[in-house]
Amino acid sequence: MRLYPMLGRFIARQHSIGKERMRRGALNVGDNAGGMDSLIARIGGHARLAEADRDALGALIRGNVRSFPAHRDIFGEGERPRAVHFILEGWACRYKTLPDGRRQITAFLVPADLCGIDILMLREVDYGFGTISNVKAADIGVRDFAELLDSHPGLARAMRWNEVVDASIQREWMLNIGQRSAYERVAHLMCELFLRMRSAGLAADRSCDFPITQSDIAEATGLTAVHVNRTVQALRGDGLIELRGRRLAIADLPALMSAAMFSDSYLHPGGPDGGSQADG
């Protein structure tokens, strides 16, 4: 009944990794209005925003851009966060930890993703939120955010859509961790992240930035870093992926998807139901 000691899993992550990653992993979004606009347009996946909504959101975002170094908490477990974070550049993650240090990453956030909509209702969050790489994000204060949603029902709806998709991804991750083998899990994660990067407009033909380490993959899939390493090698050996230097290239996407039993329907690529129904 005893579990593995896992002493090595709790690694302090308070150092800043330096500029190398910044340089190599930089996403071409920068401050150019075009890039940011395109990200804003993508909010909530494919929820189409009216121009007025997009402008209001864009103004708030542009006025609150902040930079975070890699491996830094944006807010910790149990805290009461005071802002919603819209990722503009770099990757972040949500995570939860056990008292003995074991850690589960519950979500990766890539540009155009949003974290913290729930803070409008929550006294304190049950998860932590931190950066993976260097991150540029817009911090929108609770009050501003609430006003924004109040005056722009279309945005409120987009935010709700965002949460619906997040929940769907979480369910798929449960299926991943609970039922798939190590090989399938890692393959599935790579499919998902590549497709999400692509739909954010951040993937070349068959590759994208991939700033997470094998340890991060381990914490997201419920595996060990060592075993992830062997699994990645197997995926390489099978000619499915190439992975080095914070960059992922998918050598054979159909084969990878099939190995992972991946279906993109849980990402709801079609966007919200355009439907007639009200949104509360």
Add this chain to the structure above:
Amino acid sequence: MRLYPMLGRFIARQHSIGKERMRRGALNVGDNAGGMDSLIARIGGHARLAEADRDALGALIRGNVRSFPAHRDIFGEGERPRAVHFILEGWACRYKTLPDGRRQITAFLVPADLCGIDILMLREVDYGFGTISNVKAADIGVRDFAELLDSHPGLARAMRWNEVVDASIQREWMLNIGQRSAYERVAHLMCELFLRMRSAGLAADRSCDFPITQSDIAEATGLTAVHVNRTVQALRGDGLIELRGRRLAIADLPALMSAAMFSDSYLHPGGPDGGSQADG
């Protein structure tokens, strides 16, 4: 790299189990207005509802009660569901399956729980929803539901709270499946379900109905039925629980919680932030 064949895992579940479970597992909620009112009042955990909201919801619920036999799909994966389901009696679950039949239960629903709020935005759900025991539930059609939320912002807020808590529970399950040992996982699940039953007013001092089988526990925790069995025996042997005949008794709740590293904060027992903020 091959995974276990797991041939035995895909068990057809289309037979009805008979009345035994109904009789023994029946929750004392029945049609008595008192019980139902108290459930309605509990919707969204502890979101306090105004009287008008409660009445409107109650009317809609009372007018749409339906019964489902045990082990029956209410809607399947990929379908477009046309109603929100409010559980009045019995247990249900959300699940996802892999093409080869492996199945992950992603949530258990007990009385006062709600399923399908997301159908206002989703074209098709990425999960299935089915009964565990015999279930009595209120089916509220999409149109009725949308109108209800439109005209009762307090209810809309309660529904949103419900989704926030659901997402939080899902995250905890990811931590459970990804990081905890078998022993801890099963212990954790039992803590959660007992507490949720208790907060629905459906637990005696230290016991509650527990209509799920060990196979269900296996599918929810990412374990095997055989291993769950041995784990349950270990929990019994350690004097933490008693489990037989669809009834769970917690012999030593503090010890069980500690063994599971259980903290109830993720259930957000304090309810939503009463706060000043708008809710979109």
Add this chain to the structure above:
DNA sequence: CGCGGGCTTGAGACTTCTCAATGTAGGTGG
């Protein structure tokens, strides 16, 4: 009384983990 679902048990197999050491590459300080 016999059937079926669910619970138990036993034995062996296998995926994944732990422990521990080595390799690599960039970043830093002298």
Add this chain to the structure above:
DNA sequence: CCACCTACATTGAGAAGTCTCAAGCCCGCG
């Protein structure tokens, strides 16, 4: 500009948690 340091990737070997397969058992139900 070269040692050194740190984070990360890799490898090897053995341990162990969990799984598979295969029976038996129990008990309520028809």
